[in-house]
Amino acid sequence: MRRDLTTPIHQFNGILQGKDGTTLTGMMLLANLSIHEAIMLTxxxxxxxxxxxxxxxxxSLHIEYKASDSIDKRSEPRKLxxxxxxxxxxxxxxGQIIYGMKENKDHEPDGLDAGLDPREYPEIWFEQVLQQHVTPLLTSVKPRHIPLSxxxxxxxxxxPPSxxxxxxxxGRYYRRHNFNRLIMEHYEVRDMFRRATNPDLTIEFFFDKMKKQQALQHTPNAEDHGPVGMTPVISNRSNAPAMYAxxxxxxxxGLTVLTTEYEKLGVTRFNGHQVVPYRLRFYPNKSMxxxxxxxxxxxxxxxIVPLNMINRPNDYLIGFEVRAPGCHTEGSNYVIVEFGRQLAIVTEPNKGRS
Incomplete structure (x- = not known):
């Protein structure tokens, strides 16, 4: 779906704005939007x-750039x-794929190339290639020409997502992951078939204002910094709603947690780490x-992170487990990592630390 947003790109929650003032609507995370909703760039x-x-x-997970020469109607491997x-x-x-945009080694757009001949590659040609090679048919994919000067x-x-x-x-199933295309594992294929009849719940973590990074604030001689708000977001990747969870x-x-909404359970181990579990139940009479x-x-x-640990190379595991009728998922690839006096939620220990 498309939306018109209004904030500069450097805040990563609104209109994409170039250095020359050119703007376009974007695919961003907003507190008042569905967190996993892919908003197509206009x-x-x-x-x-x-x-x-x-x-x-x-x-990213939702956008990829391809040079024009990655398309060749005379090459069966390139069609595949x-x-x-x-x-x-x-x-x-x-997400979206843009053909005609070069990229650099950092996965950033590196400018438009010469483009394609519109007479040689009409929009219907892309649809025909998909009809020949993709099963079941991708009926909602929309290729379109963008005229160049x-x-x-x-x-x-x-x-759109399936x-x-x-x-x-x-004969193989593929899945977009970060900047890459991967062959799907058996359990991923099984889960996608299962989504038609059972919920498929997952949880993602954000700091205040749906950010993945958060500066730490503290006063001199304090034993720790002020609490940093972290919001779990539960979402359903299936068309089948979860009535109970x-x-x-x-x-x-190693972290101190402040909460009155969750039921605190006894210390345990989760994927090799000592953790404290916090439980929350969802009921129809309490939530949608x-x-x-x-x-x-x-x-x-x-x-709260102990102040004496701020400048040490410490990674703090955060994870989740969620159960609903027909669904049991868990994840532990979200880690709070400290570098300097900033926290970040990342997928691997030490990733992104300066």
Whole structure:
């Protein structure tokens, strides 16, 4: 879906704005939007493509850049490559592929290339390639031409997430992960088939204002800093709503936690770490069912890191387990990492520390 947003790109929650003032609507996380909702970039003009470059809009789970020469109607391997890339987005969270944009080694857009001949590559050609190579059919994928000033075109392909069975190409299932396309594991394929009939719940963690980083504030001679708010967000990747759910948030025992909404359980071990579990139950009479179109913000937790640990290389595990009828998922790849006097939520220990 598309929305018009209003904040500069450097805040990562609104309009994408280039250095020359060019703007375009973007795919960002907002506190008042569905957290996992893929908001497609509005890309209809060359100026909007240039803004991706000047605004340094990096590749991500939801966007990928491809040079024009990655498409060749005379090359069957390149047709298959395109089909694999598009099916991978559909099997993940959806997104967009832009053909005609170069990228650098840091996965940043590196400017438009010469583009494609619109007569040689009409929009229907992309649809025909997908019909030939992707099973089941991708009926909602929308390729479109974007005219360039040199008389040629770039191509943007909008790919919504699959609402049904996963899509395969050449007998394999692919999935978009960060900047890469990966062959899906057996359990991932099984889970996608299961989503048609059972909930598939997951939890993601954010600091205040839906950010992944948070500065620490403290006063001189204090034993610790002020509490940092951390909000778990529970979402459903299936079309089947979850009427009941029990969630447990695991917080590293080295952190102090302030909360009145969760039931604190006894210290245990989770994926090799000593943690304190905090339990929260969801009931229809207390909250809405958890359904795909509306992730739910869970009560915030106040996190305190001992001040004497601020400048030491410490990683604090945070994880989750969530159960509902037909669903049991857990995750432990969210870690609070300290570097200097800032916290960050990342997927691997030490990742991103300066």
């Amino acid at each position: 890309l209809n003009t060359e100026a909007e493509l240039i803004a991706l470059h000047t605004g340094i809009v990096k590749e 490559e395109m089909a694999r890339d598009i099916s991978a987005f559909a099997n993940a969270d959806g 040199n008389g040629r075109i770039a191509v943007a392909i909008d790919i 609402n049904g069975d996963p899509h395969q190409v050449d 029990v969630s447990i948030i695991f917080i590293d025992a 069912p958890i359904f795909k179109e509306q992730p739910t913000l869970m009560p915030a937790l106040g996190i």
